[in-house]
Amino acid sequence: MKLYTGSPYWSILTDMNIKQFPNLTKNIECDVLIVGGGITGALCSYYMNEAKVSTVLIDKNEFASGSTIINTSLLHYEIDTTLNKLSKIYGKQNAIRCFQLCRKSLYDLKTLINHTNINCEYVPRKSLYVSSNVFEDIKLLAEYRSRKNAGFKASFINKKIMKEHFKLQYSAGIYSYDGAEINPYMFTKNLIHYSSLNGLRAYENTELISIDYKKGYNIAYTQNATIKAKKIIFATGYEAQSLVDSYTTTKFKTTYTLTTKPIKNTQKLWKDNSLIWEAKNSYTYIRRTKDNRIIVGGYDTNYKGYMPSTETIEKKGELLLKQIKELFPTLDIEKDFVSAGIFASTDDELGYVGSLEEYPNCYFLLGYGANGVLYCIIGSQILRDLFLYDYHHDADLFSFYR
Ligand SMILES: Cc1cc2nc3c(=O)[nH]c(=O)nc-3n(C[C@H](O)[C@H](O)[C@H](O)COP(=O)(O)OP(=O)(O)OC[C@H]3O[C@@H](n4cnc5c(N)ncnc54)[C@H](O)[C@@H]3O)c2cc1C
Secondary structure, three states, X not given: OOOEEEOOHHHHHOOOOOOOOOOOOOOEEEEEEEEOOOHHHXXXXXXXXXXOOOEEEEOXXXXXXXXXXXXXXXXXXXXXXXXXXXXXXXXXXXXXXXXXXXXXXXXXXXXHHHHHOOOOOOEEEEEEEEEOOHHHHHHHHHHHHHHHHOOOOXXXXXXXXXXXXXXXXXXXXXXXXXXXEOOHHHHHXXXXXXXXXXXXXXXXXXXXXXXXXXXXXXXXXXOOOEEEEEEEEEOOHHHXXXXXXHHOOXXXXXXXXXXEOOOOOOXXXXXXXXXXXXXXXXXXXXXXXXXXXXXXXXXXXEOOOOOOOHHHHHHHHHHHHHHHHHHOOOOOOOEEEXXXXXXXXXXXXXXXXXXXXXXXXXXXXXOOOOOHHHHHXXXXXXXXXXXXXXXXXXXXXXXXXX
């Protein structure tokens, strides 16, 4: 499955000494085998390894070369399904809990970075969830009130404040705290490297080809060797979909991102350089990078089973460029990289974490939805606890049977 096309800007922009890992050539055993070394597999192997679980991580390609390489990493605890909408689906307490878990995962991310001291261009950011017309404003105000009542720290930004203080032309917005941005490529590579120095066995260019399901354990077959594991975790990103299709509400889209050249002569591109994302259905999302570039994404279309042509990508890039120039008319903005990637959303915009009877001794950790990275932090902790204690208080919220 081709996950993206165009220029994977993180790998091009990131100047780092990349450690290569070997492929697996001899039969081994472990407690947990994690398949897929993107940001999900990196997080899951970190949490397993820290809990002293004997863990093996494999990827059929290089680590961090799947969706992770084009992930824009706007990390905000707010879920694409508003708290009000999620409350209607799962009840108020469950909806609040999902938001709280996402917020907690941001604190856990900070703890992880402090603990490992990995370089990943982490910057704490506020988030600005914006509306474009008066109808969206009304919904946004109701959402703001619900979040405040639930104890989330936020401010409502009306049109006047938006114009005068934020210098933006949006109609209104919810300004939230506790967000962050990272370089997901650097994060993934460096986290796997850190874990490998602390006990994780990691193998690149090692593909899971088939599984022999046994009582209490599985045998995983790769090209050159087998891995005997008590549990196998699928952290194979969007490529896992064919295994779980009938249990999910997944819809694949194609999303487009433009990364500008570094913006010159500016310390602050916009107020607090907050993460900006729109309340619309197919929405635009904006962040900055450490070297003063703007990343803007959007113009999603339904995924047709193949990647768009170079011509389409360029056209979408021009649209994104036009949009960002209109938003920041005083900045000198030039296009640098454009890419298109598959993106998986679900009806409730939550990811999937847990097991299915069809696959004995296996778990899935699927960071679907725009909060994919945070779901993978939450999910890694859920799976660690399910492995160790057969219980996690919040497991049902993200299960296939929710
Ligand atoms: C354009 C874009 C923007 C995004 N922005 C955000 C955002 O701002 N915030 C956010 O939280 N989330 C965001 N997401 C979602 C987020 O990217 C995903 O949740 C996450 O990057 C996926 O990482 P992953 O590790 O699950 O998958 P991947 O990075 O795709 O990793 C899966 C790995 O599994 C390997 N694999 C597959 N099959 C096998 C096999 N049989 N054997 C061995 N290895 C195998 C692949 O080679 C791959 O390396 C975005 C996604 C996209 C596409």
